[in-house]
């Protein structure tokens with residue numbers, strides 16, 4: 001008997017570890033039923049777009065093993081077709097869904113009505129817990145009026161066997177809300193909010209698939225851009241493959257995150273020849289550099305630079321940077337002269 005139990009446990013553990021959650025996403029309305037209409041938009045189109053984006057995120061999260069969960073996303077409709085309310089619940093029940101998430105947009109005659117709200121059938125329980133997370137994530141994503149977590153005896157909430165929520169994205173009839181509904185970027189944020197909500201509902205740390213892995217092997221570059229007269233204000237310093245910053249009135253700049261290793265910086269400013277330097281960035285350290293810009297048309301650096309550049313290289317820095325230091329020393333002397 002004990003052996004049998006151990007064998008069962010061995011079989012069950014991997015199954016639990018790779019639990020696949022079946023989520024039915026229900027885009028409201030469709031086909032002959034446009035849902036709410038306002039500000040040149042139809043609810044059925046807006047909610048279908050968010051639904052398809054949410055489905056894509058669930059698939060991407062499943063494929064991306066660096067974080068997140070494992071999902072099967074099913075849709076009550078994937079195109080502009082009419083599906084009855086009974087048909088939506090029946091589909092979810094036939095599929096044996098784990099969760100049912102309906103997506104709608106609100107509409108009202110008074111265009112001042114606005115905000116986000118989410119419904120469940122009961123005020124407490126699994127559905128309400130998911131409802132609260134969808135509402136919180138959406139309010140965070142769109143920063144519109146929080147109309148709160150609500151209960152309603154909607155058919156899709158009542159007749160669906162799985163814990164179910166119905167979300168109202170925003171008011172299609174309100175100009176401020178409609179600006180969110182009409183923006184593909186904002187609709188993607190809404191889809192991400194739904195992803196984060198279902199992840200948190202399953203005690204999975206929120207994870208958006210496809211984001212680059214955290215880069216912790218970085219250092220900081222702090223620098224000064226000068227010309228023969230002193231600090232150069234408004235010079236653009238670009239880290240190859242990274243940030244672009246502009247110097248302040250003191251000619252200084254900081255690039256807070258640069259990957260450890262040899263990095264290339266390009267400094268440019270109006271009226272100056274563009275200068276490229278190499279910097280070796282150490283992990284979790286600050287590298288201080290000075291970049292000297294030469295006015296265009298001034299010509300090549302003086303002859304004695306070569307000797308000084310050789311001296312600069314003995315510090316172990318790159319030859320390019322050594323040249324920069326040599327130039328800096330040269331110009332510093334000239335300023336003092």
Ligand SMILES: [Zn+2]
Pocket residue numbers: 028029035036043104105106
């Ligand atoms: Zn609706």
